[in-house]
Amino acid sequence: MKFAVVVFPGSNCDHDAHYAAQHVLGQQAEYIWHKETSLKGADVVILPGGFAHGDYLRTGAIARFSPIMAEVQKFAAVGGPVLGICNGFQVLLEAGLLPGAMLRNRSVKFQCEHVLIKVEQTDTPFTIACRPGQVLRIPIAHGEGNFYAEPHVLAQLERNRQVVFRYTNAEGVATDDSNPNGSVGNIAGLCNEQRNVVGLMPHPERACEMALGSADGLLLFESAVKAVSEGAFSTAKAVAAAR
């Protein structure tokens, strides 16, 4: 199966996502330049971390207008698995593929460190290989990861079980101490209502080998492989069929 890694100008975790998919997991991976208009038959799309277009305006605000995003929208609409990591998550929010917005971290500083997140939902293409409630050790690296959604949106997210990851302590309890950036409800990652589009602030691609301190992030990539091979989520072929 094939991962597409979208490259925006200013993406800087594109290499890392590509490496995790291709070298650690042994799957095919291909870079897709943001000006392209085809996902080239990919089964899974990753929007990587970085500072797309410099993020001088609002994170992800310009990237959503890149030509490739129309294809990502279509791919998502027919159920293709899409993962937005960090800046990729911010792009998904701006593109309206996921609800909510990002504020600056409550520390008002960029923060890079390992955090713990609990897997709350395992019926998404990026978590089906996880145990429900499993606590993962994965790094964050962001200045604007303080997730915010209006109360009624938040209530809907909870009701629909769209909160996929939460910052917690080692026991899986979402405490204030375990919340690195002030995100409402300790939310670290979300999915859409159809559950095929997932965004999270932590960087699973940085936690795919023990040599780097943790291999917990590999579970997200393994989930994608499992989901696609079991046909649980439609692939690029479905996109083609839908046209």
Added chain:
Amino acid sequence: MTIGDEVVDRHGLTREEYQRIVDALKREPTLTELGIFSVMWSEHCSYKSSRVHLKTLPTTGPRVLQGPGENAGAVDIGDGLAAVFKIESHNHPSFIEPYQGAATGVGGIIRDIFTMGARPIALLNSLRFGPLDDPLVRRTFAGVVAGIAGYGNSIGIPTVGGEVAFDESYTGNPLVNVFCLGIAKHDEIIKGVASGAGNPVYYVGAKTGRDGIHGATMASAEFDEKSAEKRPAVQVGDPFMEKLLLEACLEVMKSDALVGIQDMGAAGLTCSTCEMGSRGGAGVDIDVSLVPQRETGMTPYEIMLSESQERMLMVVKRGREAEVERIFEKWDLHAVRVGEVTTDGKLRVRNRGEVVAEIPNPALTDDAPLYRRPMSEPTYIKDAQQLSLASLGKPPGALEAFRRVLGSPTVASKRWVYRQYDHMVRTNTLVLPGMGAGVVRLKGTRRALAMSVDCNGRFVYLDPYRGAQLAVAEAARNVACAGALPIGATNCLNFGNPEKPEIMWQFARAVEGMGAACRALDIPITGGNVSLYNETDGRAVLPTPVVGVVGVIEDASAVVQRAFRSQGDAVMLLGETRDELGGSEYLTVVHGLVRGRPPALDLTREAALYRVLAEGASSGLIRSAQDCSEGGLAITLAECCIGTGCGARVDIPVATPVAAGAFADISTLFSESSSRVIVSVNPDSEAEVRELAARHNVPVRRIGVVGGARIQVSIDGRSVIDESLGEIERIWNTAIEHYFEVARAIA
């Protein structure tokens, strides 16, 4: 137009230098030419005070692929790969505008690396500030760290380590030195040369504005109360533009359509044109009216001297223009042809065709003034080297001293700093900041690289020759502790005003010491940077020759970190503790003194220590290693325990020769004797480690065992420190944060 004395003065040139310009041109210069000469002959660009000394440094060796003179040095690291690295200062701009000054410092050194055809993969920094109880210092410190983070994080190059120290002398003149390392294949290294008459010269990157005009001249003068007025001479960075330039340039370099490339750093378009021409023995003819401009009405003088960031100059092979332009278009950058290479060896600058400057390139580069400035041993030295412990009265108890040194910002955790840097992007970082030297793996090989930047300015102040040697040794030892063989170095020499004979003496002695150490340890210096005039209101900073050392680890899976790993492991000390409190962190923190002789250094012993560490790491005998530096054995032991949940119980012999009565314990715990490392080993391999050390003639002693949740230290069987790990971690982790929290509480 004739140039008056006042105009010459304003350009920071002496009357004699002006006469040399007239002699070189055989006529009076135009104002544009005067501007060009003034920046190229500034201390920052010409190294006119330092060059005679720098020439004595060892710069060659079997692994050296590129020594000084190019944008960065390069050493062979096996597999046909080269490590391309350099360190550079951005001290003066960072004092005037901390965020942008530091950010553009990062941008500048990154450009130096990718200009060589290397992909940058790691950053380090070496920072110096005044004491944190000064609110202005806190503002500078916070601004510098945020600036480094803002630029490095955005461009996606991890900051994997560094050092920060605090001392009164840096209050009005912080030091911001940034190191960058990149990787290139041997045959893909690109140089900053212009050659081939008729080849087009291209300008690419950000547009030129009026920012940074005379930045190089500013960096070549002392500060005074009017320095804040120099703010327009600081540039503003755009890491997004640099990221585009980086990717586009690396793509163009793969095409072999390039002849040469150089970034526009200090002295901007001026420096890049004449240096490229000079290296290639060619001339460069450009028309400034073709240069993309951000502001209207800019004069040729301003365009040539602007230090706007994120700009590159390239010489492209004739006939390959379209190919190169296409690559830049892909990245939404516009490469603009601004001139061509000529055969006459001159820098010719035109404005809409009309020649406004015409200068032989060598007059700006190789034939720039060189000074053998007068030197004299500073009067302070003889007195400052005298240290009488007896006159200090009764020292505090060992535990109290331990707690105070542990909480000194220079010693304590730098988490507040490195948490703001993305240190993991590119997924190569094997050793996280705070855990030892920076270590990154090289994907596609079995190898990893370790790197460290170090200098103890107090040691250099007290004895520049030995202090500089100790800086080399500390950086190399840090790299060796990770299991690496040190193979190359770069330096950033931060000193005061070289026109003062006492400063020049410090500089010359430090360079001599550095050269001697590098020769003895077989670590060539492949390039670097000199930053002089680090003075405010006539007071110089501590002389701070920062050394960056790079080492190769053959097996990336055998990397060693600082922290103890298992309860029950044996704690061993490589090296010996002597009664050497001179210049120590203890003396400064507890007694407010910078006094005495810095620790002795036996370079043969030091080199042998590296061999023990390398063999011990590759054979798996050594499970953790941490070198003893600021704070001595007591602090090193704490560093081995912090963050691991493992305490330790050790018994150490009193320092020899036995220190003056009341200070015997203090000296044993806090002496900063060189060539010492605390390692932990499996108890079963203790004998093997003894044998390994003996083979290399390095003293070794088992001093205790890893275990429990306390740090318990005794001297010859008598308990002197017994403290819980939790309390030790609290002091160490909160020392820097504390200053910001207190400030917030007061506000």
